[in-house]
Amino acid sequence: xGNKSLLLVSVTGFILGxxxxxxxxxxxxxxxxxxxxxxxxxxxxxxxxxxVIIALICAGRIGxxxxxxxxxxxxxxxxxxxxxxxxxPFRFLVVTRILAATCMLPIxxxxxxxxxxxxxxxxxxxxxxxxxxxxxxxxxEALEFTDLLPATIKTFFFGFAIGLVGCFKGYNSKxxxxxxxxxxxxxxxxxxxxxFILDFIAVFITxxxxx
Amino acid sequence: MKSNPVIAIxxxxxxxxKLEVLKDFNLKLFEGENLVLMxxxxxxxxxxxxxxVGLMEADKGDIKVLGKDISKLKQNELDExxxxxxxxxxGSALYxxxxxRQNLEFPLRRHSHNTEKKTEELVKEALANVxxxxxxxxxxxxxxxxxQRRIALARALILKPKIIIYDEPTTGLDPITAKEIILLMxxxxxxxxxxxxxxxxxxxxxxxxxxxxxxxLEGKDYAExxxxxxxTSKDPKIKAFFK
Numbered sequence: 046x047g048n049k050s051l052l053l054v055s056v057t058g059f060i061l062g063x064x065x066x067x068x069x070x071x072x073x074x075x076x077x078x079x080x081x082x083x084x085x086x087x088x089x090x091x092x093x094x095x096x097v098i099i100a101l102i103c104a105g106r107i108g109x110x111x112x113x114x115x116x117x118x119x120x121x122x123x124x125x126x127x128x129x130x131x132x133x134p135f136r137f138l139v140v141t142r143i144l145a146a147t148c149m150l151p152i153x154x155x156x157x158x159x160x161x162x163x164x165x166x167x168x169x170x171x172x173x174x175x176x177x178x179x180x181x182x183x184x185x186e187a188l189e190f191t192d193l194l195p196a197t198i199k200t201f202f203f204g205f206a207i208g209l210v211g212c213f214k215g216y217n218s219k220x221x222x223x224x225x226x227x228x229x230x231x232x233x234x235x236x237x238x239x240x241f242i243l244d245f246i247a248v249f250i251t252x253x254x255x256x
Numbered sequence: 257m258k259s260n261p262v263i264a265i266x267x268x269x270x271x272x273x274k275l276e277v278l279k280d281f282n283l284k285l286f287e288g289e290n291l292v293l294m295x296x297x298x299x300x301x302x303x304x305x306x307x308x309v310g311l312m313e314a315d316k317g318d319i320k321v322l323g324k325d326i327s328k329l330k331q332n333e334l335d336e337x338x339x340x341x342x343x344x345x346x347g348s349a350l351y352x353x354x355x356x357r358q359n360l361e362f363p364l365r366r367h368s369h370n371t372e373k374k375t376e377e378l379v380k381e382a383l384a385n386v387x388x389x390x391x392x393x394x395x396x397x398x399x400x401x402x403x404q405r406r407i408a409l410a411r412a413l414i415l416k417p418k419i420i421i422y423d424e425p426t427t428g429l430d431p432i433t434a435k436e437i438i439l440l441m442x443x444x445x446x447x448x449x450x451x452x453x454x455x456x457x458x459x460x461x462x463x464x465x466x467x468x469x470x471x472x473l474e475g476k477d478y479a480e481x482x483x484x485x486x487x488t489s490k491d492p493k494i495k496a497f498f499k
Contacts, residue, residue: 122346123350125306126349126350126351128311130338130339130343130362130366130415131335131339131367
């Protein structure tokens with residue numbers, strides 16, 4: 046689940062870093078604030094954009110895959126076969142997937158954030174002649190514990206939501222193969238919506254504690 | 257004199273909303289016998305077997321399997337009882353993300369404490385029983401429908417169950433493969449002395465394999481007897497099954 050999403054998350058993170066830096070550069074240049082680029086990019090990515098974008102990517106990649114897999118197991122009676130053989134399918138299929146999603150998402154987000162910062166540093170290196178060392182020095186100066194901790198904690202909830210919704214939709218899919226497609230699709234749609242709601246709650250709570 | 261029934265279903269009722277699927281259904285399966293349950297599509301055969309193995313809850317009535325009332329069992333007791341029942345699903349229901357070996361090992365690893373060597377032996381023995389020893393490392397998708405059915409049968413047998421439930425074992429198979437499956441079922445019954453409940457609407461299958469038959473009609477056990485008695489019945493509703 047996690048290792049198979051690593052390439053997708055890395056490519057997405059890298060492009061995110063490139064594009065974000067390219068888009069922000071002209072405006073910062075206009076105000077003579079281009080030296081703020083590393084701190085602005087790192088805080089934006091670590092606090093908000095990284096976790097949300099990567100969680101959305103994972104909702105598409107992992108949530109749909111869980112929904113489709115469990116959905117097809119349901120309609121082909123594989124879940125019934127498991128139950129009839131005396132194995133609790135909920136424990137075997139659902140709990141394991143939710144746990145895996147909950148544990149893997151924070152790791153994927155950390156990797157994605159880091160790769161995004163590499164992408165951003167690359168653009169700054171090419172366009173602004175800023176060395177990688179200087180860029181990352183500024184990044185670590187700008188980032189505080191209060192940026193990292195809430196952002197990491199919320200990714201556990203994002204992962205839990207992806208696993209839970211994917212499993213729920215798949216486990217309860219009906220009406221044959223059409224139902225499998227529907228389960229997979231609605232897992233992605235519902236999870237995406239849920240991620241934004243969870244993100245809002247996380248930001249709201251963080252704001253209460255830190256501001 | 258018949259032995260004690262291994263399955264006894266008494267006055268079973270099950271409905272979905274206003275649709276009454278089973279209405280006072282009764283069935284007894286005795287030790288070592290092959291009981292065929294015939295009924296039209298949608299007559300409630302699958303609902304009945306789902307109630308029988310606890311996948312569905314009946315509205316009324318009692319179901320005893322190996323002397324235990326399944327509605328009164330705790331989950332772990334029900335799981336334990338289920339290991340004594342082999343179930344062959346209509347669509348085979350092989351775990352498609354696992355190889356044939358893993359499919360067969362799955363129940364063994366969960367319910368027995370065999371060594372790796374013993375597990376391997378049991379898997380190979382089960383595959384030899386169904387005549388497919390060379391498929392051990394294949395994925396279910398690489399097998400034909402008939403082969404999948406045989407592997408599913410091997411999986412159902414691997415814990416040496418006392419009862420085997422076959423849900424439409426020959427449906428969707430060509431006549432030759434269907435005949436092979438029927439022969440296999442008979443050989444297994446001889447070898448392991450299992451009691452078999454066979455749900456089918458395949459008259460040929462019923463004729464060859466049944467010791468006794470029950471016809472499920474309008475949610476009830478409409479008629480009971482051996483194949484010859486039922487096939488020669490004058491009742492137009494029974495005759496309709498054998499046309």
